[in-house]
Amino acid sequence: MPVQSGPVTLRHIAERANLSVSAVSMALQQHPRISADARARVQKLARELGYVPNTAGRALRSQRSNALALIVPNTNRHVFGHAYFMHVLSGVTDVANEHEYQLLVSTNPDEQHGKVAYERVMRAGTVDGVIVTSAPVDDPNIARLVDSGLPVVLLGRFDHLPLAVSVGVDDIAAAFAMTEHLIVEHGRTSLVHISGPLEHQSAIDRRDGFLAACAARGVRGDVLEGDYSEAAGAAAGQMIVTEFPDADGVFAGNDEMALSAMRRVSQGGRRVPDDVSVVGFDDFGLSRVTTPSITTMHAPVDEMARLATRNLLDILRGNTIADIDTHAVLAAHLVRRESCGCPPPA
Amino acid sequence: MPVQSGPVTLRHIAERANLSVSAVSMALQQHPRISADARARVQKLARELGYVPNTAGRALRSQRSNALALIVPNTNRHVFGHAYFMHVLSGVTDVANEHEYQLLVSTNPDEQHGKVAYERVMRAGTVDGVIVTSAPVDDPNIARLVDSGLPVVLLGRFDHLPLAVSVGVDDIAAAFAMTEHLIVEHGRTSLVHISGPLEHQSAIDRRDGFLAACAARGVRGDVLEGDYSEAAGAAAGQMIVTEFPDADGVFAGNDEMALSAMRRVSQGGRRVPDDVSVVGFDDFGLSRVTTPSITTMHAPVDEMARLATRNLLDILRGNTIADIDTHAVLAAHLVRRESCGCPPPA
């Protein structure tokens, strides 16, 4: 077997082919000024020896790494604990693979080193561009990163950064539609929204969509501030039991909170969905397996990630920013399950 | 602001400090033969200019990339769809971060390119070593990879590859314990195991542990072969309803199958856990949120991933293989929930 000791370089091939290193390089790139014969010899040798071009050498010479980074601004387990990230990863990988880009996953060891970790990967030339998973709306590091002019695409809605390229979900419309579902299809008239942490745009938008729909339909709409955590959902559920005896619809900002709120409300003696409709948001997996299953808004995170990656690659290819939708917003769609009172899906 | 156009290199610092590039490099590494004065000047300039050493340059010179790859042999969404992977990612990231290693996530675009994708990252010098997430026990690519002598750590039990370094779970003992739980603590006497795909070691081990416990305790133990999927669990559940009227305990190879089997059994008119105890394996999240919640074996995947990464780094540091436990096996532990008949946790 032609397995070589140590990595095979162009020089090894060149020696065996009686050619210069340059000729071998050119042959492998199908350069027209290399004879068909030489090209064939080189390609054969490369295959036999298992030649793989050295990443560092190529990157150094070409000043491009052919790699992207997926940056997770929050600390490690905060995000990895969540299915959201897997959808992001899946989408990014898809497109990156397609275009033969490597993918680096970069988290922050701790909150302090945040801004350092951000830029190191880029300034070091380790990657050509980055995708940043949802960050707080006013994260100063994000603004800095965008201002640095490095190729960045943000996941989430970042309209207030005009120079940024971002891909988000139309949370306002989605929340509006979900709220209308409760009011129109289920005749609910006294609603409570359990919001996410309001430093995140998604939380703001979902709340605003909820309030807008309540106003439009003229029903009561109260907001309890949560933080997307199970504990917050439970606390809000408890609150609803004790403080909102008339509530007949609960719209949680995500499915985790919907589940824990639903449980607490049930424990408080109110039947779900008979007495109270409970709905969530995200549809990352959880909502499908609970009993009752949770009606939710499916957030198309895979597609977001794919679009974000495509946009990033476009930018790297030098396409002007004018060519792409710099603040893309995708639609979520309603998934009817049991917790609102809809009949169970087949 | 001292933000430079284009990346800052050693040469930029050298010019401003009136030193040679080498001197700057040495100063940044605290080389003793550089005067305190020069060192101070260089460090100050480096900070001001925002110098970050170029990855490619350094990698090329040092012949090490300071990066690891997490290789996913299966195709993209197959694995990313599963919480297992997030635990792996979390553990690997933890340790890699600690040691200032970058992490590349590498999936296979498709099954064909499998073996190529495996080695490319390594032969190209993109990474110094790889961690491979669980692969089928007889995957020829795995054997090839191990034989190539490149630094590799496998997740899962790979005892049949003596040269490999792997970190797995003691599935046999865990399955044995789980089965005994059904027999001893719940007095179940007619058990059915829904296995995973038997080309995976974990599936084999869990089945064998089950059978061993049944034999040891003298109870009936039947096996239905599944594949860790929800559909397989449902099919097995149906089978149990129609073909195993006396079954009073069901041990599914993972939590997905436990859930769908549990639902099918309930639909068949047998109450869980009153008539039938149903238990699962993995505890990746699902089992906690179902109703009833599923008693399961917690697989310590985070710790596995951490240990695997530490072992890989040890190998890269040149520690001999003798220094590490080449076939580590971690213990799973029983998590009592409702589906077996244990009282619900506080």
Added chain:
DNA sequence: AAGGTTTGCTCAAACGTTACAGCATGTCCG
């Protein structure tokens, strides 16, 4: 004050790749 040692730096080379200029040939045309 001549010898040796230490201090503090510079120079050159190398890692693997690619691009461009250059240079032999061979080919064709008028």
Added chain:
DNA sequence: CGGACATGCTGTAACGTTTGAGCAAACCTT
């Protein structure tokens, strides 16, 4: 048959970093 041109390659340089050898100058030591 001499000049233009195409063909097929080689040589050199560069990307940014690190390292070892080398070399002045200053500093001791007797």
